[in-house]
Amino acid sequence: MLFSRLQLAVSGEFAKFSKGQWLETVKFQWRTFKDPNLKRQFKQLSVLGTAALPEDKYEKYEKTVADMESIYSKAKICAYNNSEKCDLSLEPEMTEILANSRNEAELKHIWTEWRKQTGATIRPLYNDYVKLLNEAARLNNFTDAAEYWLNSYDTPDFKEQVAELWKQLRPFYLEVHAYMRRKLREKYGESIVSKRGPIPAHLLGNMWAQTWGNIAELGIPYPDVKPEDITKYLVQQKFTPLKMFKTAEEFFTSINLSPMTEEFWKYSVIEKPKDRDIVCHASAWDFYNGRDFRIKQCTEVSEEDFVTVHHEMGHIEYYMQYKDQPFIYREGANPGFHEAIGDVIALSVITPKHLSRIGLLPNVTQSKEADLNYLMKVALDKIVFLPFGYLMDLWRWQVFKGTIPEKDYNCEWWKLRLNYQGVKPPTVRSEKDFDPAAKYHIVSSTPYIRYFVSFILQFQFHEALCTRAGEFDPNNPSEKPLHQCDIYQSKEAGNLLKTVLEMGSSKPWPDALEVITGQRNMDAGPLLSYFAPIHNWLKEENKKSGEYVGWESTEKGDI
Numbered sequence: 001m002l003f004s005r006l007q008l009a010v011s012g013e014f015a016k017f018s019k020g021q022w023l024e025t026v027k028f029q030w031r032t033f034k035d036p037n038l039k040r041q042f043k044q045l046s047v048l049g050t051a052a053l054p055e056d057k058y059e060k061y062e063k064t065v066a067d068m069e070s071i072y073s074k075a076k077i078c079a080y081n082n083s084e085k086c087d088l089s090l091e092p093e094m095t096e097i098l099a100n101s102r103n104e105a106e107l108k109h110i111w112t113e114w115r116k117q118t119g120a121t122i123r124p125l126y127n128d129y130v131k132l133l134n135e136a137a138r139l140n141n142f143t144d145a146a147e148y149w150l151n152s153y154d155t156p157d158f159k160e161q162v163a164e165l166w167k168q169l170r171p172f173y174l175e176v177h178a179y180m181r182r183k184l185r186e187k188y189g190e191s192i193v194s195k196r197g198p199i200p201a202h203l204l205g206n207m208w209a210q211t212w213g214n215i216a217e218l219g220i221p222y223p224d225v226k227p228e229d230i231t232k233y234l235v236q237q238k239f240t241p242l243k244m245f246k247t248a249e250e251f252f253t254s255i256n257l258s259p260m261t262e263e264f265w266k267y268s269v270i271e272k273p274k275d276r277d278i279v280c281h282a283s284a285w286d287f288y289n290g291r292d293f294r295i296k297q298c299t300e301v302s303e304e305d306f307v308t309v310h311h312e313m314g315h316i317e318y319y320m321q322y323k324d325q326p327f328i329y330r331e332g333a334n335p336g337f338h339e340a341i342g343d344v345i346a347l348s349v350i351t352p353k354h355l356s357r358i359g360l361l362p363n364v365t366q367s368k369e370a371d372l373n374y375l376m377k378v379a380l381d382k383i384v385f386l387p388f389g390y391l392m393d394l395w396r397w398q399v400f401k402g403t404i405p406e407k408d409y410n411c412e413w414w415k416l417r418l419n420y421q422g423v424k425p426p427t428v429r430s431e432k433d434f435d436p437a438a439k440y441h442i443v444s445s446t447p448y449i450r451y452f453v454s455f456i457l458q459f460q461f462h463e464a465l466c467t468r469a470g471e472f473d474p475n476n477p478s479e480k481p482l483h484q485c486d487i488y489q490s491k492e493a494g495n496l497l498k499t500v501l502e503m504g505s506s507k508p509w510p511d512a513l514e515v516i517t518g519q520r521n522m523d524a525g526p527l528l529s530y531f532a533p534i535h536n537w538l539k540e541e542n543k544k545s546g547e548y549v550g551w552e553s554t555e556k557g558d559i
């Protein structure tokens, strides 16, 4: 508790300081300023955030979020069929079981017990949090917290743009969903996975069913050309978390981005401590002194964590490139940019070509079948993620606006999960439960639409950087397919990326996007063309097997 008291004291101090600064800036008629740069800085400075709350309410807000996060980070459950062993944490134990167990009863146990430990206890706190965040939003002249969060994109029709992107991508998601439902039905039987209904959420390899890459082996199109699991090679070659970080760093420096600083290696926490509970959800921190940048990650030696290392290091690279900007511009062009950088690099790293190049895979068989296997695996992480990345804030925007009243929190959550993801809970849920709180970003008040935006942008960035690296030719896409591109050691690609990272938030995000891609809008095109081969294969496959594409909302026998 000492640590959290310290944390509260520091955030209180920072709130007082920033309120003082804010009072200075609002004295100016900055809206009439002529210099666009000065006007932009004052505009960004004029949003104070939660520090606008009176001191007592600010402390209540900070304490409520800290308590929700603490319950989430400390939650433990008992193992399946062993009520003696009750020290299972979300990371690594529950995450590992959901990824690797194929025992339906065990998966149901873990899924349900985690939600018992997080949802019911957090529910009363969440209601206070919503009221206080809305009050802070109004003190910043926003109608509610939804508008306050959306202000980060500074785009009047942002919600419409996101809805349009989802409309373009939903048909592809439905094909993946229908195909995997069939594979899961073949594995677990029709009594558990129906022909035309939603998929039970506990079978999908992830606590939130947000990515299905961990069950890729159930859906590989050509099993006899099965892609090797990188985890096996990471373990075989005695990779440690440190070696995973050093390997990731070497990719960034190979494209002329910056190495991690001395402080980074000195102060980062890259393994779960044995002696204390920490918030294990990965994060990257900027200490705003141009040298001190840190990652906190409970890293396991696994493929999934190797990708997350690159995701977190992408944040650090952004911090380092914009460290000389004025304080107020030391942010991403928009929050989706910050989430996309590491993932763009990871798109090159996970290619069989790159992994065999750095000795993490035996030399690969080039074939149409191997290609489709690879694309399926990436689609199970990238396409599958989109509905989840969207619905998280669809739910929260409605909660902040009051269109979802407290009494319907859980029911409306599952309506969105059914409508967008086509998943259903493995056990009956009620308003005694509060399943959104099973997800870190809900309890830590971290917006989520940034990841949906990132998953669109990262393919636009990938296409542009691969073109610059000579790894892709937009006029002749079939010669060098985008999904085989690896920008490793391309200084041209790295320098193009660096130009945007250095900008921070000093220009509107369409300007930053234009520097990399020549376009000013989010565009699903690059993502769709990256996955085109597997998209076509899935349409064929589902037609051949007569699979029902989509899902019915009420099932016979379901209450």
Ligand SMILES: O=C(CCC(O)(O)[C@H](Cc1ccccc1)NC(=O)c1ccccc1)N[C@@H](Cc1c[nH]c2ccccc12)C(=O)O
Pocket (backbone or CB within 6 Å): 281, 282, 283, 284, 285, 307, 308, 311, 312, 315, 338, 339, 343, 444, 446, 451
């Ligand atoms: O949450 C994360 C990674 C954690 C983070 O790097 O995004 C972290 C979340 C966080 C936010 C605020 C406080 C504490 C943690 N965000 C940052 O560290 C961060 C850094 C700079 C600016 C903004 C946020 N990923 C998401 C989804 C995701 C997107 N790309 C991925 C790639 C691999 C695995 C997961 C993801 C998730 O796990 O649901």
Ligand SMILES: [Zn+2]
Pocket (backbone or CB within 6 Å): 311, 312, 315, 338, 339
């Ligand atoms: Zn991130």
